[in-house]
Amino acid sequence: MSYLDNILFAILLIVGFGFFAASVKKIIRNINLGVDVDRKDNPKARWKNMALIALGQSKMVRRPVAGILHIFVYVGFIIINIELLEIIIDGLFGTHRVFAPYLGVVYDVLIASFEILAILVIVSVTVFWLRRNFIRLKRFIHSDLTGFPKSDANYILYFETVLMILFLLMNASDLHLQNVPGGYSHFHKAGSYPISQFIAPIFNGTSNEVVGLLFEVFWWLHIVGILVFMNYLYFSKHLHILLAFPNTYFANLKPEGQFDNLASVTNEVKLMMDPNADPFAAAPSADENAAPAKFGASDVQDLNWVQLLNAYTCTECGRCTSSCPANQTGKKLSPRKIMMDTRDRLTEVGKNIDANKGVFVPDNKSLLNDYITPEELWACTSCNACVEECPVNISPLSIIMDMRRYLVMEQSAAPMSLNAMMTNIENNGAPWQYSQQDRLNWKNEN
């Protein structure tokens, strides 16, 4: 009988982790649809970024209320996962609180801290829910967040609350049975329960058998809930709990103002400026099969893999959008939407590949126009406020710039006034129509 439990549990684990592994594989494949960019330099600075920003949450506390509450939930998540290890061992081997005899007082401290964190998580998540649904902070009722993204945010909060309540109920029923005079079944004395000791009295007057059964129900629902939640990540903005780590590791280390110089352009410009270059020479034939270079990005495959990782990492908090000067003045641009659109399009491209045996079949759609309009792209002031704000170092700006490059260099689709500015630079070396010969006239003017 008890073996049946263990086998069922093992199957559940295998199925849960199996599906999750398949999702992770798909995410990695999709991220690798992006073009290569070298982000392996300076590992020391990268580890430091990851430790400070992802592990240490240093950018979260720029907004203290959300920042501190988020740290409760985050620490709760990390620490309570230690308990998960015990739950898995107990489940597989039919033991009960297997660590308790080995850890002694440490075990009491651990369980006590899990309980305190669990209640902090419930409090924080409740405040988060109120901020979204009752206080209705501007960035949470923004037009970016309609339909699934809005529900997604609430589902996550409900999930976390239910998991924490189940965890506390599980402990409470356990504690109730531990305190049965003379002991009951395998519920030996273990752990310290600062929170669930106040819940345990609800079981007074209920028979030990029923409480034992309830314990089993809470225990199973809790672990099944965790497995379901883990598999929900793939569909959710909540992926950030995992991807924040690689995302901060691979983030840009250069000054925010430094935009990359397109190497494909450098080669052409050098050739153009080389007086010895033969204008009639045949194009270099080194790799004839290589696709002709496309300047800028019109779809997700033109972006680099870090930008695609950014898109999966974004948890749609909207700090970027709330700090964006264009968005604050009513323009359509929202840096958060840039990231959400990129992820949605990437998911769509991924599904296309799945449906067509591993090959992308053109679907007459693209990130540009079908998701992101030129109007949004042209509203950007390149001020880097979004990049600075992002708690996990996502750069919506780099995607905006790559898409502008496509508009200008592939489609000549810049606004008229910008074309005039660029013509001026080309003709007279200044964005306005002044002759280069007059550059020093200011010296003699009064």
Added chain:
Amino acid sequence: MSESLVVPTMAEMLAEGKQPEVLFWVGCAGSFDDRAKKITKAFVRILNRTNVSFAVLGTEESCTGDPAKRAGNEFLFQMQAMMNIEVLNAYEAKKIVTACPHCFNTLKNEYPELGGNYEVIHHTEFLKSLIDNGRLTVEGGQFKGKKITFHDPCYLGRANKVYEAPRDLIQKLDVELVEMKRSKANGLCCGAGGAQMFKDAEPGNKEVNVLRTEDALEAKPDIIAAGCPFCNTMLTDGIKHAHKEGEVKVMDVAELIANAQDL
């Protein structure tokens, strides 16, 4: 104001077999925009007064390519960059100072990969170094006791993390430096960057410069200090929009220093 400006060019310097201590990159706004030209001249007056050996490229200078790059025209940017780099390298330029954060950022960060390696500093950093090593002394003068707020240019602040040099300079003037509610890393853009200066804004409910000017006016300053010719234009327009031109002035940090010394 009476003394005329001494502005040698790199070509003149080379003809005399001299290499200046620093090359002053004037930039397009500093060369052509009427308001920005005043900033250029104020900076030159300080350079002249402190006997800094400097030179400009004059008619050999050309747009760094910043607005083209931010508009998405990487071709035009790299053409400009490579032409400028050829000129700068021909003169063996080592150290460049500029009063424009856009030129500053581009020269400093985007030119090295294309073959242009120079020590590039913003004019506020340069002025601070003059004070630090005793070549320039500053007293409050006409600004003593005034309330001044500093608007962080995006390409100086967030983009390159230069927050303190302009503030240190302002504080030398015996003034009350007041911060806007969002400043330094949280500073709000003036609305000009990313080539916005050269186009109309997309439809919205407000201009960015008006919003930023509201930030500044909330701090109730006598003067809004800027460190960028484009921010200067945007904020000056914002002040006009708020009908405050009689009460609040927008001035570059170099102008504050020069005027305090009655230069």
